Amino acid sequence: MDPADRIERALRAAVAPLSSPDSPPTLIAAVQHAIFPGGSRVRPRLCLAVASACGDAAPALSEATAVAIELIHCASLVHDDLPCFDDAPVRRGLPSVHAAFGQPLAVLAGDQLIALSFEVLAQAALVDALPAPQHAVRAVRLTQVVGRAVGVPHGIIGGQGWESESCIPAAVYRRAKTGALFEAAAVGGAVAAGQDGGAWRTFGQRIGEAYQLADDLLDVSGDPEEIGKPVGRDEALGRPNVAVQLGVHGTRRLLRELVHEAIEAMPSCYHADELRAWVRELSEKLSIARRPPSRLHAGADTA
Amino acid sequence: MDPADRIERALRAAVAPLSSPDSPPTLIAAVQHAIFPGGSRVRPRLCLAVASACGDAAPALSEATAVAIELIHCASLVHDDLPCFDDAPVRRGLPSVHAAFGQPLAVLAGDQLIALSFEVLAQAALVDALPAPQHAVRAVRLTQVVGRAVGVPHGIIGGQGWESESCIPAAVYRRAKTGALFEAAAVGGAVAAGQDGGAWRTFGQRIGEAYQLADDLLDVSGDPEEIGKPVGRDEALGRPNVAVQLGVHGTRRLLRELVHEAIEAMPSCYHADELRAWVRELSEKLSIARRPPSRLHAGADTA
Numbered sequence: 001m002d003p004a005d006r007i008e009r010a011l012r013a014a015v016a017p018l019s020s021p022d023s024p025p026t027l028i029a030a031v032q033h034a035i036f037p038g039g040s041r042v043r044p045r046l047c048l049a050v051a052s053a054c055g056d057a058a059p060a061l062s063e064a065t066a067v068a069i070e071l072i073h074c075a076s077l078v079h080d081d082l083p084c085f086d087d088a089p090v091r092r093g094l095p096s097v098h099a100a101f102g103q104p105l106a107v108l109a110g111d112q113l114i115a116l117s118f119e120v121l122a123q124a125a126l127v128d129a130l131p132a133p134q135h136a137v138r139a140v141r142l143t144q145v146v147g148r149a150v151g152v153p154h155g156i157i158g159g160q161g162w163e164s165e166s167c168i169p170a171a172v173y174r175r176a177k178t179g180a181l182f183e184a185a186a187v188g189g190a191v192a193a194g195q196d197g198g199a200w201r202t203f204g205q206r207i208g209e210a211y212q213l214a215d216d217l218l219d220v221s222g223d224p225e226e227i228g229k230p231v232g233r234d235e236a237l238g239r240p241n242v243a244v245q246l247g248v249h250g251t252r253r254l255l256r257e258l259v260h261e262a263i264e265a266m267p268s269c270y271h272a273d274e275l276r277a278w279v280r281e282l283s284e285k286l287s288i289a290r291r292p293p294s295r296l297h298a299g300a301d302t303a
Numbered sequence: 304m305d306p307a308d309r310i311e312r313a314l315r316a317a318v319a320p321l322s323s324p325d326s327p328p329t330l331i332a333a334v335q336h337a338i339f340p341g342g343s344r345v346r347p348r349l350c351l352a353v354a355s356a357c358g359d360a361a362p363a364l365s366e367a368t369a370v371a372i373e374l375i376h377c378a379s380l381v382h383d384d385l386p387c388f389d390d391a392p393v394r395r396g397l398p399s400v401h402a403a404f405g406q407p408l409a410v411l412a413g414d415q416l417i418a419l420s421f422e423v424l425a426q427a428a429l430v431d432a433l434p435a436p437q438h439a440v441r442a443v444r445l446t447q448v449v450g451r452a453v454g455v456p457h458g459i460i461g462g463q464g465w466e467s468e469s470c471i472p473a474a475v476y477r478r479a480k481t482g483a484l485f486e487a488a489a490v491g492g493a494v495a496a497g498q499d500g501g502a503w504r505t506f507g508q509r510i511g512e513a514y515q516l517a518d519d520l521l522d523v524s525g526d527p528e529e530i531g532k533p534v535g536r537d538e539a540l541g542r543p544n545v546a547v548q549l550g551v552h553g554t555r556r557l558l559r560e561l562v563h564e565a566i567e568a569m570p571s572c573y574h575a576d577e578l579r580a581w582v583r584e585l586s587e588k589l590s591i592a593r594r595p596p597s598r599l600h601a602g603a604d605t606a
Contacts, residue, residue, distance in 0.1 A: 022475045023456040027464030031455075079414065084406035103387035105467050107410065111382065111453075112460050114414060118421035119450035122443045131443040133436035139443055140434040143425035150418040152334075153326040157415050161330030164408050172325045 003052075007044045010063040011035055011070060014120050018112070030101040030109040034074045039092055039228075042282070043185045044070040046207060050189030050200060053266075053275035061138055061192040064124030068117040068146050069185050075113035076156050078106050085163075086233065093228030114150065118143060141191050149184035156180055163239070170240040174212055175205070182208025199267040206262035207279070213255045214286040216243040252287060259283040306355075310347045313366040314338055314373060317423050321415070333404040333412040337377045342395055342531075345585070346488045347373040349510060353492030353503060356569075356578035364441055364495035367427030371420040371449050372488050378416035379459050381409055388466075389536065396531030417453065421446060444494050452487035459483055466542070473543040477515055478508070485511025493570075502570040509565035510582070516558045517589040519546040555590060562586040 001009075015035065019028050044066035051062035081088040081096040082103060089099045098106035125131045125139035152158040159177025162168045186204025187197035220243045222231045234241035243251040263276055304312075318338065322331050347369035354365035384391040384399040385406060392402045401409035428434045428442035455461040462480025465471045489507025490500035521530055522537045523546045537544035546554040566579055 018455045020456040022472075022479070023461060024464035024468050026467055027455060027461075075414070079410055082410065084410065102467065105464065107382055107385065107387065107413075108460050108464050110410075111378075111413065111417060112455055114417045115421075115450055115453040115458075115460070118418075118446060119454065122446035122450065125439075125443045131440040133440055136428075136439035136443045137434040137436055139446075140425045140428045140439045143421060143442075143446070147418055147422035147425065151415055151422065152321045152330060153323040155418075157411050157418070158326060158330070161327035161408065161411050164329055164405065165327050169325075176325070 003045055003048045004041065006048065006063065007041050007066055007070070008036075008038070010067045011038075014067045014071070014116060018116070026101060027105050027108055027112070030097055030105040031112055033094075033100055034078045034097050034109050034113060035071070037092065038070070038074075041070060042211065043073055043181050046182060046204070046282075047185040047189040047192075049275055049278045050186050050203075051193045053269040053271045054190050054193035054195040055270045057194050058135065058138065058192060060124045061135065061142065062189060064120045064139075065142050065146070065188040065192045066185070067120050068142070069149070069181055069188065071113045071117040071120070072146065072150055072156065073181055075110040075117070076160070078110040078113070080160065082106055085160075086237065088230065088233075090224075090229055117146060117150075121146065138191060138194070141197070142188055145184050145188045145191060145197060149180040154180055163237075168240065174209075174240065178212040178215070179205055179208035182211060195269070196267075202265040203262050203267070206258045206265060207282070210255050210258040210262065210283065210286065213242055213251050213258065216241045217248060217251050217255075220244060221248055255286065256283065306348055306351045307344065309351065309366065310344050310369055310373070311339075311341070313370045314341075317370045317374070317419060321419070329404060330408055330411055330415070333400055333408040334415055336397075336403055337381045337400050337412050337416060338374070340395065341373070341377075344373060345514065346376055346484050349485060349507070349585075350488040350492040350495075352578055352581045353489050353506075354496045356572040356574045357493050357496035357498040358573045360497050361438065361441065361495060363427045364438065364445065365492060367423045367442075368445050368449070368491040368495045369488070371423050371445070372452070372484055372491065374416045374420040374423070375449065375453055375459065376484055378413040378420070379463070381413040381416070383463065385409060388463075389540065391533065391536075393527075393532055420449060420453075424449065441494060441497070444500070445491055448487050448491045448494060448500060452483040457483055466540075471543065477512075477543065481515040481518070482508055482511035485514060498572070499570075505568040506565050506570070509561045509568060510585070513558050513561040513565065513586065513589065516545055516554050516561065519544045520551060520554050520558075523547060524551055558589065559586065 015031060018031060047066040047069055048062055056062055077091060078097045080086050081091055082098055088096050090096060097109055121139050121142050125135040149155045150157060152161060154176055156177055159173050162173045183201055183204035186200040190200045191197035218227055219231055219234045219241060224231050246254065259279060263279055266272060266275065318334060321334060350369040350372055351365055359365055380394060381400045383389050384394055385401055391399050393399060400412055424442050424445050428438040452458045453460060455464060457479055459480055462476050465476045486504055486507035489503040493503045494500035522534055522544060525534050527534050549557065562582060566582055569575060569578065
C-alpha cells in the first residue's frame with residue numbers, strides 16, 4: 001500500500017473507537033477536525049520510511065508509531081493555536097480547532113490526542129486481543145521514545161514551555177519544539193521494526209533541523225494562501241528564525257547541508273537506497289515549497 | 304511503608320526526571336504546583352489498597368498505576384480550572400495553576416501530566432533499564448486501563464466534553480467524569496498485582512459513585528475555607544447534583560448503600576478483610592467530611 005494511504009487508513013482506524021453513543025458528538029468532531037485533512041504528514045512518512053528501510057517486520061507497530069507521532073503533532077498544533085498561545089484563527093487553510101469549536105473543546109481535543117497516542121501504541125502490542133510479550137516489550141520502548149518527544153525536557157512541551165521564559169536558549173528550544181518529533185519518528189520506526197533505535201537518532205535530528213529551516217523560510221517568504229496559515233509569525237511573536245539571520249539563499253544552502261549530513265548519518269539497513277532516495281525527494285520538496293511565492297512550482301508541504 | 308508516604312514518594316520520583324538544565328523552569332514549577340501539596344489522594348490510595356488486597360506481587364507496577372491515575376486527576380483539575388471551563392481561581396486552598404502561572408503554562412502543565420502518566424507505566428516495565436516481557440505485558444494492559452479512564456467515550460475527557468453539549472446525559476456524564484478514574488484505580492490495582500482486573504470493575508464504580516455523591520454534598524453544604532475550593536459551582540454552572548435532588552439526608556443514605564454494594568462486589572482476594580476495613584474507613588471519612596460546616600468533625604477530604 002502507498003505510505004500516504006497507509007497513514008490515512010491507520011489514523012482513521014485509531015480514532016474510530018472514540019465514536020459511540022456515549023461520546024459527546026461535538027468533541028468527536030473537534031478531534032476529527034484536528035487530524036483530517038492533514039498537512040504533509042511528514043513525520044509519520046519519515047517513521048514508515050525508516051521502518052521500511054529496517055525491514056518493517058512488525059507493520060502494526062510501525063503504523064502505530066507513525067500514528068502516535070502524528071497525533072502528538074496534531075495535539076501540539078491545536079494547543080499552540082489557542083488564544084493564550086499563538087491565537088491563530090487558521091490552520092491548514094481551515095478555521096483552527098478553537099475557532100471552529102471553541103476553546104473548551106480545543107483544550108479537550110488536544111488532551112484526547114495525547115492520550116490516544118499512547119493508547120494506540122499499547123493497542124499495537126495486542127495479538128488476538130491479548131498483549132504478546134515480544135510486541136509488549138517493543139510497545140514499552142516505543143512509549144519511551146514517544147514520551148521523550150512529548151514531555152519536558154527533550155520534547156515538544158519543553159520547547160513550548162520556553163516561550164514563557166524571558167530568555168529562550170535557541171538551540172534547546174528548536175531541538176525540543178520541532179526536532180524531537182522527527183527524532184522520535186526515525187528512532188521509533190527503527191524500534192518498531194526491531195532494530196536499534198539509538199543508531200537512528202542523528203539521522204532523525206538532521207531531518208528535523210532541515211524541516212525547521214524550511215519552516216523558517218516559509219515564515220519569511222511563504223504565501224499564506226498557499227500554505228494555509230499566516231506568515232511573519234516568528235517576528236511578531238519574538239521567536240528565533242534562522243532565515244531572518246542567514247537570508248533565503250544562506251538558509252537554503254544550510255538546509256542542503258543538513259540533508260547531506262542526515263544521509264551520511266544513516267546506519268546500515270536492509271533498504272538504504274530506497275531511504276536515501278526518499279530523503280532526497282523530501283529535500284527537493286522542501287526546497288521547492290520554500291521558494292518565494294512567485295517561484296512556487298509545487299503545492300506547499302506545510303505542517 | 305505507609306500508603307500515603309508511598310504515594311508521595313512515588314509521585315516525587317515520577318516528576319524528578321523532568322527537571323534538567325534544558326527544562327523551562329517556570330513550567331516545572333507549574334507542574335509541581337499541580338501535584339503538590341495534594342488533596343486526599345483517594346484514587347491512588349484505592350489503587351494501592353486493591354493491589355495490596357491482591358497480594359501486591361509487583362510493587363513497582365502498583366505504584367506506577369497509582370501515580371498514573373493521580374497525575375491524570377491532577378491534569379484534569381488544571382485544565383478544568385482554566386478560564387474557558389470553570390474559571391476557578393483557587394484549588395486546594397492555593398491559587399489554581401493558571402492563576403499562579405498563567406494560562407499557557409497551565410495548558411502545558413496539564414499536557415505534561417497526561418504524557419507523564421503513560422510514561423510512568425512504561426518505565427515500571429523496566430528491569431535493569433530493559434523492558435521485562437512479563438512486566439511489559441502488564442504495562443500494556445495498564446495503559447489500556449488508564450487510557451480508558453482518560454479518553455472518549457468512557458473517560459474523564461468524554462465526561463468533560465459533554466459539558467459543551469446542550470443536553471447532558473447525567474449518568475453517562477458522571478460515570479465518565481468522576482467514576483472512570485475510580486474504576487481504573489481498582490481495576491489497575493488488580494492488574495498491576497497480576498490478577499483479573501475486570502472482576503474489580505463494579506467495586507471501583509461503586510466507590511466512585513459514593514465519592515461523587517460526597518462531592519455533590521460538599522458542593523451544596525461545604526465550607527469553602529475548609530475544603531479549599533468554592534462551593535455552589537454545580538448550580539452556577541448548570542451541572543447535575545444529586546444532593547440538590549435528594550437532600551442531604553437522602554444523599555447520605557444513598558452514599559452508605561453504594562459503599563455496601565462496593566463491599567458486596569469485591570471479588571475474592573488474599574486480604575479481603577483489610578480492604579473491607581479500608582472501604583469502611585473511607586466511607587466514614589466521606590460522611591463526616593460532608594456534614595454541613597457547623598458539624599464538621601474532621602479535615603475535609605477534597606479532591
